[in-house]
Amino acid sequence: MKLKVKDIDIATGWPLVAVLNELDALKLDLHYEDRLKIKKGRKSVIAIIDITESKKVVPTGQIGLYEEVLTKLNAKSGNFVDVSLVEKPVSIQYIKRKLKGKKLGYKEIYKIIDDINNNRLSEIEITYFVSACYTKGLDLDETVSLTKAMINTGGILKLNKYPVMDMHCIGGVAGNRTTMVVVPIVAAAGLTIPKTSSRSITSPSGTADTMEVLCNVCFSIKEIKNIIKKTNACLIWGGSVNLAPADDKIIRIEHPLSLDPEGQLLASILAKKKSVSATHLLIDIPVGKGAKIESRKKALYLKRLFESISKKLGIKIRVVIIDGSQPIGNGIGPELEARDVMWVLENDLRQPLDLKEKSIKMAGLLLEMGGKAKKGAGTKKALKILNSGAAYRKMMQIIRAQCGKKIKADDIKIGKFRYNFRAKKSGVVTHIDNDSISKIARAAGAPLDKGAGIYLHKHVKDSVKKGDKIFTVYAKNKQKLGYAVNVLRKIDGVVVK
């Protein structure tokens, strides 16, 4: 059947969609979410069908095409295209099988992930998959299959080295920029550590956002290999190298219900590590009120899962469960965090000692795993590398290799407008809530305004007198400072007893 193209001036991102009038759909015996092959000359695409009752949107005899489909077909309004029904992808049968509680094998999971990657499944279909994984659970084999499928459908940074170190933090703790201290220590010790990080989704800053204050974080795989050759390390945004790309689409589907199915969480983390050729991996699970994982029992469960799956993937792993009940470091927000990191590396008096302490502990474990320190001697070695200035010089090398400019903490400028939150009574700080601190920092403009955020003058267990500054909010302008103060008044987040 031939139909006339109508340009629908919007991009859906994914998947590819074509809109037909109800009457044409009836004529062609097509239903909502059926697949249509659309041909123009030698070019063809497969799109998912949406059906409209409105003649205004798409009249009969026409087919509404979104930006992405038009580009792929090199078509414009008024062109004619040939359409024919094609079978639904077989992966839909596999999703249904999982919904019924059956176990899926590697080939089936690979097909689902490959189809998600290539925009062959609709949002509804992917939702069924996510939901099946959530309600029926993934067993060990399935999680390993999902991890392998994510690796094999994405980009790979092939490094012919051994060992290749890597680290990952489960997240949810404000500040916590240990990565940017650990990587230069480990690389200064002569180990390879190709670190990819994420940007913030719901936090005031991701490691990639904070590193971006100092230098570029988006590179191609070729450029990354060059950076690693020069410095043993990199500190880049994972999104720029297309590792495990199906993951982003799955996360988008999970967001409306804030789902976090374990199998998928683990597969997503491990796939990204395996994709950068990691052989040794340190996982950090902060536990505490307001952190992503709130109970020690859940953390131990995840630890065992990580260990089992890593074994099957041939990755040597070490999982540490640490206190995540309050923010780590003083700064929260990209520039405030970057300044903390540089103060630690510069051994400046203003450095946050909790960040330093956690970083050398983590770096120490990696040094032990990589054979650069004996068991139990890692922390001491890491501290030595940090205090000698070797880690600072390594960080400068990395920043320069990543086209950076700012290499001193004092080069970093913080938001001009500020508000001090002061203690309403004297006592001891007993709780600083990660979640509340994040919300205030985001309201102030973080992570988009790099200089916005919060600086903590006090931590849990510190004594305060009435009127003492507990934290300062920074913002780019008065209005955003106002937003943050509004949020602060509603949720507070600091307990003094």
Added chain:
Amino acid sequence: MKLKVKDIDIATGWPLVAVLNELDALKLDLHYEDRLKIKKGRKSVIAIIDITESKKVVPTGQIGLYEEVLTKLNAKSGNFVDVSLVEKPVSIQYIKRKLKGKKLGYKEIYKIIDDINNNRLSEIEITYFVSACYTKGLDLDETVSLTKAMINTGGILKLNKYPVMDMHCIGGVAGNRTTMVVVPIVAAAGLTIPKTSSRSITSPSGTADTMEVLCNVCFSIKEIKNIIKKTNACLIWGGSVNLAPADDKIIRIEHPLSLDPEGQLLASILAKKKSVSATHLLIDIPVGKGAKIESRKKALYLKRLFESISKKLGIKIRVVIIDGSQPIGNGIGPELEARDVMWVLENDLRQPLDLKEKSIKMAGLLLEMGGKAKKGAGTKKALKILNSGAAYRKMMQIIRAQCGKKIKADDIKIGKFRYNFRAKKSGVVTHIDNDSISKIARAAGAPLDKGAGIYLHKHVKDSVKKGDKIFTVYAKNKQKLGYAVNVLRKIDGVVVK
């Protein structure tokens, strides 16, 4: 925050969607599928957010609004609107609870169904609900709650009568237009039977499509009351009176994976019956290869479920399980079926006896349930009413009350182009596949082309000689006849042994 309206020239049907540029979403701290209140003057709507990276689609400072939102706000391109974040509907928490396997109460299920009805939930969110009901199942209480929620969120046809008879067939058997024979018999006996039917979704014709050959089937609740007052009955399309409206949206979500969760199926049927004030209900479950329910065990399970739920709803029910392994009647397709029905009512020699037999059996049971015949004497009474011409005269009354014209079988014109499928060898017909017959009839143009479809000359157990006509395909034009013959060659569907 104020944003400038950009008109996006497409209607989504539901839910209400607003598109923001990625940078504005970041500034407002909004995420995919968050809710936004959009205000213009005194009018406001709540829309679900979609986020675009493309400046071409929606530039920063603007908000892309679809047709439905523009209409509700009375806004056009260039207007300014005020936007603010609103909380997600609480029903999302209930959906998550069900996904986790918890049981939902009436208030929670009502809120979900009400939000689906009022376009407050996105497709992804509804998919999670459908999927939770499918994987975790609905127990008896939950199914009753779902049924009541569907009744209380939709239109109601209030009839102050007792008894009010109704019937429903689970479907999947081609032809099977018993309803159009049963209703006039039952009404002629003096019982009230307000029958609403569906249109075809994947079959060659629904009862509403077939009835539409003879008269109008879309009426308002007021008009329907009038028709019932005149005739004791009606034979209309349920979609025109908005009974249990959430149902259609749920069915649309189930379609991509062809899911059919029992709880939802039963709730959907019983809600529609309760909404027309039915007090006595006859359910017909055809069982057999190619029917919707293929095993007797499954049919018995559904029978018990129907009985339990109806009891809680105060409906007297009778469930019959009958042979559904082959089509019933000779015609398949709107006009071919309507002609069969009229032949039965007219007692014409060409009437299909299987349709007649099944219809008097069903009508007999309804007469017994409604107190118009003693137990065991219903079929005989029904046959008497049919043979006396009273049912035919009642059907004429109904057709006239529904603004109809054609009241004789011979007024009905069948598709001009035809193809005879003949026996390739002599023997006995052992199988006629419902599903294959449906596909061929749809390819020929049914239900859109009212005259298209199939006429069966032979049924299962009939003897045939090589070259005998087994069925004839009818179509409006040569091309569609070609489509049907192509399908026929691929799937066949008739077994002669």
